[in-house]
Amino acid sequence: MTTSTTRTSRTARTLATTAAVAALVLAACSTPDDGGAPAVADDAPSGPAxxxxxxxxxxxxxxxxxxxxxxxxxxxxxxxxxxxxxxxxxxxxxxxxxxxxxxxxxxxxxxxxxxxxxxxxxxxxxxxxxxxxxxxxxxxxxxxxxxxxxxxxxxxxxxxxxxxxxxxxxxxxxxxxxxxxxxxxxxxxxxxxxxxxxxx
The missing domain is CATH 2.60.40.1890 (PCu(A)C copper chaperone)
Structure with missing residues (x-):
């Protein structure tokens, strides 16, 4: 029972870690789209004031x-x-x-x-x-x-x-x-x- 419980716990931790890494990767991929627009707007030349x-x-x-x-x-x-x-x-x-x-x-x-x-x-x-x-x-x-x-x-x-x-x-x-x-x-x-x- 102890060995089986330990293996189950390790598997759960591994799955949780994998999910967390995947979430970070997805967040990193979305960052340029979310933050890109303001950067372009800041760099874009403004019209004559x-x-x-x-x-x-x-x-x-x-x-x-x-x-x-x-x-x-x-x-x-x-x-x-x-x-x-x-x-x-x-x-x-x-x-x-x-x-x-x-x-x-x-x-x-x-x-x-x-x-x-x-x-x-x-x-x-x-x-x-x-x-x-x-x-x-x-x-x-x-x-x-x-x-x-x-x-x-x-x-x-x-x-x-x-x-x-x-x-x-x-x-x-x-x-x-x-x-x-x-x-x-x-x-x-x-x-x-x-x-x-x-x-x-």
Whole structure:
């Protein structure tokens, strides 16, 4: 009886040990699948962390208007904005305002470069996002959709509230003072950006 009992006990211990080893092997095999996803996610490059803070659009009934705010890059890589679109306008352009022959000139630029951890101000009298050919009146309180296109082809979708603003008056070289909200009588296609002065 003693010998038989001893053999049975040894067999039970052997089976238990084998089961434990098998369980460890299975657990080890499953570890890469369970822990692999977070590692890949951690190593995967993140998208551009570009925001338009303090964003706003000047309300207007028709014609042209502009969007302002601060383009803030919270990421670790430089970002270049090369285009902007909005369902609120038939066309949009990136603009800067510079002094030319004593007159503030509004002209189109190819891009806005936003350094890593830096920002670019969009403000009256400076850089701005220009709406041309409004598809509908923009009233105070409206939320205007904007889509920024970056140099790598990616896009950033934004929302900017509209508000009344008495400034952003424009002085063109032709001698006509204009307000962005009162540009409905002028076809923007008849203006040469390089020869039109603007003081936003």
């Amino acid at each position: 570009l925001e338009l803070t303090d964003a706003w659009v000047k309300s207007a009934d028709e014609g042209m208007t502009a969007a302002f705010g601060t383009l803030a890059n919270t990421g670790g890589a430089d970002v270049t904005v090369v285009a902007v679109t909005s369902p609120a306008a038939t066309a949009m352009e990136l603009h800067e305002t510079v002094e030319k022959d004593g007159v503030m000139v509004m002209q189109e630029v190819e891009s806005f470069d936003v350094p890593a951890g830096g920002s670019v101000e969009l403000e009256p009298g400076g850089n701005h996002l220009m709406f041309m050919g409004l598809t509908a009146p923009i009233a105070p309180g409206d939320e205007i959709e904007l889509v920024l296109e970056l140099t790598d082809g990616s896009t950033v979708e934004l929302l900017a509230p509209a508000k009344d603003f008495a400034g952003a008056n424009e002085s063109y070289e032709g001698g006509t003072d204009m307000d962005h909200g009162d540009m409905g009588d002028m076809d923007h296609g008849d203006m040469d950006h390089g020869d039109t002065g603007a003081d936003h």
